Amino acid sequence: DTAVSQTPKYLVTQMGNDKSIKCEQNLGHDTMYWYKQDSKKFLKIMFSYNNKELIINETVPNRFSPKSPDKAHLNLHINSLELGDSAVYFCASSQDGSLNTQYFGPGTRLTVL
Amino acid sequence: AQKVTQAQTEISVVEKEDVTLDCVYETRDTTYYLFWYKQPPSGELVFLIRRNSFDEQNEISGRYSWNFQKSTSSFNFTITASQVVDSAVYFCALSEAAQGAQKLVFGQGTRLTINP
Numbered sequence: 524d525t526a527v528s529q530t531p532k533y534l535v536t537q538m539g540n541d542k543s544i545k546c547e548q549n550l551g552h553d554t555m556y557w558y559k560q561d562s563k564k565f566l567k568i569m570f571s572y573n574n575k576e577l578i579i580n581e582t583v584p585n586r587f588s589p590k591s592p593d594k595a596h597l598n599l600h601i602n603s604l605e606l607g608d609s610a611v612y613f614c615a616s617s618q619d620g621s622l623n624t625q626y627f628g629p630g631t632r633l634t635v636l
Numbered sequence: 637a638q639k640v641t642q643a644q645t646e647i648s649v650v651e652k653e654d655v656t657l658d659c660v661y662e663t664r665d666t667t668y669y670l671f672w673y674k675q676p677p678s679g680e681l682v683f684l685i686r687r688n689s690f691d692e693q694n695e696i697s698g699r700y701s702w703n704f705q706k707s708t709s710s711f712n713f714t715i716t717a718s719q720v721v722d723s724a725v726y727f728c729a730l731s732e733a734a735q736g737a738q739k740l741v742f743g744q745g746t747r748l749t750i751n752p
Binding site: 554556558564565566567568571573578611613615620623627629630632 | 671727731
């Protein structure tokens with residue numbers, strides 16, 4: 524009965540490849556997010572979707588494209604992976620886009636070689 | 637822009653000691669929320685507390701307590717009688733309204749090590 528789940532947990536790939544990370548929440552929340560945690564543990568928001576609609580799009584390279592097939596899922600596709608993309612990516616969800624608590628998934632550690 | 641500062645990068649104490657993690661924030665919003673999250677060595681982010689900007693009452697949950705002071709823009713976290721299982725990175729965060737939604741602005745985190 525995991526609330527927010529992500530797959531895969533670890534992802535190791537070569538530069539230039541395209542990869543996807545999947546996120547699912549079973550909390551019935553309307554809003555989902557992607558955050559990036561760099562090697563210094565700094566967490567920064569990348570995207571937010573509310574009811575499948577893109578709400579927040581921070582200054583993220585175009586190589587990153589989120590996709591929300593329904594409000595329970597928010598996937599992250601990354602094209603032409605670069606060394607600097609290596610990080611831990613966290614998915615989160617909240618009841619809606621207002622000031623509600625965000626609950627995080629377990630994270631996906633992406634390593635680009 | 638909103639900002640959260642956790643000045644203590646690392647703290648190391650011996651088990652059973654009390655320890656306080658500092659958090660100072662900057663915001664122009666009158667309505668906002670403050671959060672603490674715990675990231676244990678296993679890597680997940682665990683929600684600990686959310687505090688409304690209009691509620692300055694201190695909160696206690698077991699060995700954990702939080703002190704929110706708007707006058708100093710601080711939201712400090714104290715662990716009483718620390719245990720080895722408290723070892724983790726702790727993040728303070730501030731909610732920021734953005735583009736019709738909200739995002740969390742995180743501090744740099746404080747790595748807490750509890751030694752047996």
